[in-house]
Amino acid sequence: MKILVPLKRVCDPDNANKVKVSGDGKAVTSEGLEWKPNPFDEYAVEAALRLNENAAKNEKLGEIVVCSIGVADVAQTIRQALAMGADRGILVTADDGALESTVVARALKALVEKEKPDLVLMGKQTVDGDSNAVGQMLAEMLGWPMATFVASISTSDGGKSLNVKREVDMGVVTLKVTTPAVVTVDLRIVSPEAVKNGATPDSHKYNEGPRYASLKGIMQAKKKKIDQLELPALGSDATPATTYPRFELPPARSGSCTFVESVDALVDKLKNQAKAF
């Protein structure tokens, strides 16, 4: 099947506690931080690769196109996904400040109409904006069915139907979705048996997590194509539905850490300070 994977570049989430706010409060500055693919999008790339291969025979079965809306440097992030095994990239250049959910969803809609994938497979949320919204918006704009927070996928009807398990507050929801569809993935989509595509034997166990790019993969990625165009060229409406005029750092937790010597001392704190019982 043909899969489109939207991917965003974010500053290294493990350094998110180093984000700063500019003096005038108008922007979050990510100076000095490293860039990474949004982890959930990397998981989506892995899930797409698993859906489109026979892992036992090392055979590729479909096409995977990775697309991003962002600054020109994002080409490097796309290249990382190509090195993992995706086939082709599309970079729609726009300033970081323009990446509002609705604007991104509309741009992705325009790309879907151009590329006509069977499936859009993407992260459930970006770990910089934490909106958890673009996939749902895109599905509605396309009039397509969706499955969000998906932790496992198995295909049926020759790939036309997806049986998915969604992780929700109360437990797990199972849905059957007919393609073309939008699927947003959760953390456990990269567990060893989360994706079954009917080609790779069901007994196959993947390594936990997204695959590393092999040296060969990195070499091949250099030759893969990344089409680049500017956001206005897509013709999608770029008027933001929301604006973010001001940022602040969160209030620091007051007090400091008291090391207690023994379980008895802790029982005392729980009883007298936390009033736990």
Add this chain to the structure above:
Amino acid sequence: MTDVLVVAELLNGEARKNSLSAVTLAKKIAEGTSGAFDILSIGAGAKGAAATLAKFGARKVLSAEMAEGYYAEKYAPTIAEIVKNGGYNVVTACASSYGKDLMPRLAARLQAGNVSDITAVKADGSGITYIRPMFAGNAMAEVKVNTPIHVVTVRQTEFAAAAEAGGSSPIEDVANIVAPSSDRVQFVKLEVAKSERPDLAEAAIVVSGGRGVKSSENFKNVIEPLADALGAAVGTTRAAVDAGYVSGELQVGQTGKIVAPNLYIACGISGAIQHLAGMKGSKVIVAINKDQEAPIAQIADFFLVADLLKAVPELTEKIKAAKAS
């Protein structure tokens, strides 16, 4: 004047308590702008839930009966019609997995701006500003919505559940609308993880175990007894879920549940930022960890440096003894 519609979340024909956090936001906006708020009870058993939802001071409660089995394609068209016909300016729900799934889809249908997971609001004659965390809670943003309709989800821990207002709102039935894309989704089942313990998102005390717990047996024999001695909910980390010690709906964090209990006890948890994002609003934080350098120390109030497999059972026994005496 801003009119607000609250989309209540139903489970087994009852409104979930988290719906009342969205009611609190609706009241705030309605009061700040001299508008009104209504509540929509939508789902299987809507009518029964509507009767309960009528106690919270809404101008009216709308009831839309649906067949069992939620998915957004089935609900969004009906809600969108209600919003358009009712002239609402703000539509809100709790930022639970239900609200997060449904509301952005609804926003796109209404061509409205979406604001996810807000922690505060300022609403008066001059407009509405929402506050929401970003970067795993490491920055707080002010958000303005540029479209006539705003779609907003609220963080349950930051908006106390609305109290009953006395009296009863009138209840109105509304009809369903079916959209074509809903044919391409089939609801198969919801497997509810059953637990006798309090709901994680609402518990006054949460006892969490991380990878340091080392096995599902230890989770049962070490972590759960402490939770039960305190009447607490059980939480966990992604690492412990990935290792198969416990199931995913107990995960606390940026991508799991957000909790803010009076007391959070973190056992064998290092304190990765993704975990802290889900629990740093807790009033008192206790860490039990054999590594005193663990980053959780940066936000813990009390820290016991110990092997949890020894310290936690001892703690449980001593709490039980102290309670009995």
